[in-house]
Amino acid sequence: MFFLRKYKTVILIIVLLLIALIMLSFNLKYGAGRSFLSNIVLEMVAPVQKGVSASVRNIKDAWLRYIVLVGIEEENKKLNKKINELKAVVIQYQEGYLEAQRLRKLLSLTDDYNYHFINARVIGREQAALSKTILIDKGTIHGLKVGMPVIVPPGLIGRLVDVSWHASKVLLLIDENSNIDAIVQRTRMQGIVSGAGSRGFILKYISKTQDVQEGDVIVSSGMGGVFPKGLLIGRVSHVDRLEASLFLKINVVPFVDFSKLEEVSVLASSEKKN
C-alpha cells in the first residue's frame, strides 16, 4: 500500500501507456472495429463540427458572393463555352450507351443489383498527418454501415470506416491506407489504386510492357464486391518506366476535388434483383 502511494504517479503513467498500447495492438490486429467510447466521442463531435462548419461556410459564401466578384463574368463565359462542348460529348455518349443497352439485351447480360443511395452532408474534414477522412451527418439510424462506398459526381471518393448513430467517418481514396481494384478504361488493364495523400493516387501492379498513357481514365473494376464497376477514380498524369522495377510507376490525378466536398452519396444497398 505504501509502495502504491509512494509511486502512484509513475504507476498512473505506466497504466495510461499500457492502455494506449493495448488499444493500439487490438485495433491493429482486429481492424477498424470501433469501441462504444469512440462512438460516443463521434456523436459528441458531430453536432459541434456541424455548427462550426455551417458558420464557416456562411461566412465563405458571403465573401464569395458579395465581396469577391472580380473575374466572375470572365469565368461565366468560359463555363458556358465548356457546357456547350460537354453537351455535344454527352449526346455522343448517349448514343454509345443506347447501343450498349441493345447489345447487352442481345447477349442476355443483366444488371444483377439495384443501387440505393443515401445523401449526406459533409460536416467536418480531418486531415491528420497520414489520415484523410471526412465526417458526414448520417449514421446507423439512416441505414449506413461500415464498408459502404461513398461517391460524389463525377466519381468515387471513399468508403465508410466508422459509423455511429448519427454521424459517420469516410476514409477518402487519397488516404494512404486506401487501396482499390481499378482498371484503365482504354486498355482494360487491371491494377490497384493506392492513396498518396496530397499527391493523389498511385496506380500499382501494371506491368512495364503494358500501354498506359497520360490522360488515360482510371475506373473501379468492381472486383471484391465493395465498389461497383465503372465508377470514375482519376486520370493518369505521369507514367514512369523505372529500370529496376517490373511495374510502371503511374501517378493518377483524382477527378474529384477532395478539398471541396460538401455533399456526398452513400451507396447504401445493392440488393440482388429477383
Next chain:
Amino acid sequence: MIYYLLLPFLSIILVILQSTITDVVFSGRLVFDLSLIVVIYAGFRLDLVRGSLLAFVMGFVFDCVAGSVLGLFTFIYVIIFLFSFSASGRLAAEKIYIIALFSFLCAFLEGLMVILFYHLAFKFDVLVNMCFVSIPKALIVGLFSPVFFYMMRRVEVFFYEKTA
C-alpha cells in the same frame, strides 16, 4: 475535480477547432497540430498526473476523430508530454527561439513515430512522407507554438495572477 470533468469536452472542442483552421486556412494541404502544441505546453506548466491525463484524453479524442489507428496518438501524445515535462526543467521557456525549436523537435519526433509505425504496420514509404508531411507540419508547430505559449501565459496572468 472540475478540470477532469471538463477535459474530454475541451479536448473535443480543441480538435474541432484544429480541423477547422486546417480546412479554412490551409485548405487541408498542411496540418495545423494545435493539440500537439497544447500537449507540449502542458509539459511545461502542468504536473505529471494532470498533464498525462490531458495528453491521454487529447490523444484518444484525436484518434477517434482523425481516423488513425485507435491508440496511436493516445500513446504518442503521452510520450511527447513526458518528453516535454522532463525537458521543461532544463529549458529557458521564456525565450521564443527555445520554444520554437523545442516544439519543432517534438512535432518532428511525433511525425517520425507515426511514420515508423505506419511503415512497420503497413509498409508506407518513409522518406516521401517525412518530406511532404512531417517536416512541414513540424515547421508550422514550431512557428505557432511561441504565439500559443505567450497567449496562454497572458490567460494565466489574467485568471490566476501567476508570473508570466
